[in-house]
Amino acid sequence: MTTTIKTPIYLDYAATCPVDPVVVDKMIPYFTETYGNAASRTHPYGWAAEEAVENARVEVAKLIGAEPKEISFTSGATESDNLAIKGVAEYLRDKGKHIITVATEHKAVLDSCKYLELRGHDVTLLSVDNDGLVSAQQVADAIREDTVLVSVMFANNETGAIQPIADIGALCHDRKVLFHTDAVQAFGKIPIDVQAMNIDLMSISDHKVYGPKGVGALFVRRRRPRVRLTPQIHGGGHERGNRSGTLNVPAIVGFGEASRIAREGMTAEIAKTKELRDYLRDRLMGEISHVVLNGPREHMLPGHLNLSFEYIEGESLLMALKDIALSSGSACTSASLEPSYVLRAMGLNDELAHSSLRMTIGRFTKREELDYVVELLKKHVERLREMSPLWEMVQEGIDLNSIQWSAH
Amino acid sequence: MAYSDKVIEHYENPRNVGSMDKSDDDVGTGIVGAPACGDVMKLQIKVEDGVITDAKFKTYGCGSAIASSSLVTEWVKGMKIEDAAEIQNSQIVEELSLPPVKIHCSVLAEDAIKAAIKDYQSKQGAGSDS
Numbered sequence: 001m002t003t004t005i006k007t008p009i010y011l012d013y014a015a016t017c018p019v020d021p022v023v024v025d026k027m028i029p030y031f032t033e034t035y036g037n038a039a040s041r042t043h044p045y046g047w048a049a050e051e052a053v054e055n056a057r058v059e060v061a062k063l064i065g066a067e068p069k070e071i072s073f074t075s076g077a078t079e080s081d082n083l084a085i086k087g088v089a090e091y092l093r094d095k096g097k098h099i100i101t102v103a104t105e106h107k108a109v110l111d112s113c114k115y116l117e118l119r120g121h122d123v124t125l126l127s128v129d130n131d132g133l134v135s136a137q138q139v140a141d142a143i144r145e146d147t148v149l150v151s152v153m154f155a156n157n158e159t160g161a162i163q164p165i166a167d168i169g170a171l172c173h174d175r176k177v178l179f180h181t182d183a184v185q186a187f188g189k190i191p192i193d194v195q196a197m198n199i200d201l202m203s204i205s206d207h208k209v210y211g212p213k214g215v216g217a218l219f220v221r222r223r224r225p226r227v228r229l230t231p232q233i234h235g236g237g238h239e240r241g242n243r244s245g246t247l248n249v250p251a252i253v254g255f256g257e258a259s260r261i262a263r264e265g266m267t268a269e270i271a272k273t274k275e276l277r278d279y280l281r282d283r284l285m286g287e288i289s290h291v292v293l294n295g296p297r298e299h300m301l302p303g304h305l306n307l308s309f310e311y312i313e314g315e316s317l318l319m320a321l322k323d324i325a326l327s328s329g330s331a332c333t334s335a336s337l338e339p340s341y342v343l344r345a346m347g348l349n350d351e352l353a354h355s356s357l358r359m360t361i362g363r364f365t366k367r368e369e370l371d372y373v374v375e376l377l378k379k380h381v382e383r384l385r386e387m388s389p390l391w392e393m394v395q396e397g398i399d400l401n402s403i404q405w406s407a408h
Numbered sequence: 409m410a411y412s413d414k415v416i417e418h419y420e421n422p423r424n425v426g427s428m429d430k431s432d433d434d435v436g437t438g439i440v441g442a443p444a445c446g447d448v449m450k451l452q453i454k455v456e457d458g459v460i461t462d463a464k465f466k467t468y469g470c471g472s473a474i475a476s477s478s479l480v481t482e483w484v485k486g487m488k489i490e491d492a493a494e495i496q497n498s499q500i501v502e503e504l505s506l507p508p509v510k511i512h513c514s515v516l517a518e519d520a521i522k523a524a525i526k527d528y529q530s531k532q533g534a535g536s537d538s
Contacts, residue, residue: 392450
């Protein structure tokens with residue numbers, strides 16, 4: 001019996017996920033039947049919508065050990081990052097103007113910090129080690145009198161590297177500096193406890209955990225300390241004034257359901273995803289030579305795998321892999337011609353960054369799909385290396401670093 | 409990114425992949441680009457009586473870089489070296505319908521054929537000194 005494999009095979013779960021059919025079923029009545037505005041206090045349509053939103057809020061809060069009141073719904077994690085960073089910076093402007101973050105953060109964090117820098121804030125960008133990790137000691141050394149916020153992502157989107165969040169949280173708590181984490185990749189994938197980890201603000205998104213796009217949340221701590229921020233979107237004062245705008249009720253209902261499924265199935269899902277990821281990693285690294293793992297071997301998300309195939313340029317490899325949906329750290333996939341800044345910050349040279357592929361595994365990935373991916377990669381890596389002058393030089397024993405290349 | 413049919417065709421069926429003996433006096437070798445920039449092209453020509461009788465390439469780079477070098481090896485076979493030296497990157501851009509972001513691939517292919525001709529000519533010059 002042969003199993004038929006549907007192509008393109010989806011290995012880009014870190015970018016987004018299909019919505020779980022259970023989640024879709026739960027959402028549908030909120031488009032056509034229970035369609036009230038959650039802010040309408042004068043009739044049953046509004047009451048039902050509000051109740052649905054509050055039930056979802058409880059589910060989202062439960063997944064991270066928060067109180068429901070500490071969850072503010074937003075349009076997604078980019079907005080949450082903007083709100084957390086700009087909102088805290090603006091609120092605490094008179095207290096201090098120093099912010100600490102990390103070179104490998106998502107652009108939503110880096111560009112929010114850059115925005116503040118242009119308006120008089122001082123930003124310290126911490127470097128990472130070869131695994132992409134930052135230490136609590138680095139944060140401790142960077143904290144100053146006027147530091148108001150530390151923002152360190154929970155797990156990196158490109159490599160899956162998990163930062164020492166509990167250590168950094170404890171440190172910030174001791175030093176009385178607010179701690180924000182962009183937990184988009186980690187949320188729903190690994191256990192998160194905002195209490196135990198001393199997290200003050202946390203950005204999360206729904207579409208990475210099998211819910212719909214267009215909804216996210218910001219966790220804002222209410223006790224010890226009570227975190228205050230200046231809203232960035234003004235209007236009707238929804239979400240305790242943190243974020244005005246009519247709530248996207250169907251999406252929020254989906255967010256709640258996706259959170260419930262993630263919480264109840266987490267232990268089993270971690271084991272299953274990790275087993276598949278390790279299988280893919282071990283086969284690729286075992287059956288193809290000169291493959292480099294980008295990121296740590298431990299301390300990483302269960303579904304991430306970032307590999308560089310030496311002496312092959314990433315985009316040419318992607319062209320051969322058109323039956324597989326994945327992403328590359330190669331410059332050619334972006335409008336700028338710079339390769340991945342995350343991999344560069346980890347000390348990878350440009351060649352390795354250009355040759356990198358990110359494969360992310362999720363709930364619906366099957367082992368047969370991974371077997372197909374391995375066979376396809378083996379075939380095309382060999383073909384492209386036969387075509388690569390760098391591979392030829394290495395076979396002849398030439399050290400590529402000894403050559404004077406003509407930059408262009 | 410969407411590729412033109414011609415780029416895909418060259419990428420999937422590249423012409424003249426391979427290497428010739430660098431030390432052969434009739435062979436000119438051009439290696440251009442840098443790994444850090446994401447493209448390295450090696451283009452070799454074999455010349456007899458001023459005519460390019462064979463051409464080979466190896467390219468590390470994106471699909472457009474592979475297609476550009478493949479196309480150039482196809483073009484130069486049978487050309488006089490003076491004519492091959494006249495190949496312009498704009499001809500490659502036109503033939504492969506390269507978008508602006510890929511023009512550097514065509515520039516590299518032009519540089520590669522010029523470098524190979526120069527290498528061949530310097531070998532000939534060195535040989536005729538005696």
